[in-house]
Amino acid sequence: MNDLAVFNNPDFGSVRTLMVGDIPYFVGKDVANILGYVNPQKAICTHVDEEDKMLNVVLLSQFRKYRAYAEGVTSTFKPVIMFKSPKIKVSLEATQMFNELIANLNAADLIAFIIRQQLLDSNESSALELAYNFYLKNEDDLYRLN
Incomplete structure (x- = not known):
């Protein structure tokens, strides 16, 4: 199983990430929060x-x-x-x-x-x-x- 890691950036904060093979995946809730969505869960569902x-x-x-x-x-x-x-x-x-x-x-x-x-x-x-x-x-x- 792949391990979850935290990617830190001084401009936007922390995002949990997971490498699956060579492809990085970011936790959608973290990204939605950084982008300023009021309801991250709704934003994720809308863009699936x-x-x-x-x-x-x-x-x-x-x-x-x-x-x-x-x-x-x-x-x-x-x-x-x-x-x-x-x-x-x-x-x-x-x-x-x-x-x-x-x-x-x-x-x-x-x-x-x-x-x-x-x-x-x-x-x-x-x-x-x-x-x-x-x-x-x-x-x-x-x-x-x-």
Whole structure:
């Protein structure tokens, strides 16, 4: 696992960072605070990449399925993922992007994604944070998503 480090700069202060391979990732909340956003969490959500939103939906859907099984609900679950847009063309493009994303998905990429997402928002009580922690502790379940 990669270690979190603090990058200090006299002009803007401290930012937590993580190196994943050769790529530095900065904690989104720290960056949003430096940029002066009043609500850093809202700023992060507003500027999240569409592909990241799609991966979050898939992970959360699967996590809910695992939680239901753990609670003894053994019914068949089918995820319903919708891409709504005022324009049909945009919805079709989102569906195509989602299908390509899923076709090329692998567990290693999901683990890297989860680590990046945890850096963006450290809200430990959110459903996504619970899902991220679940998958990091149960990496074998990520391989079953493929």
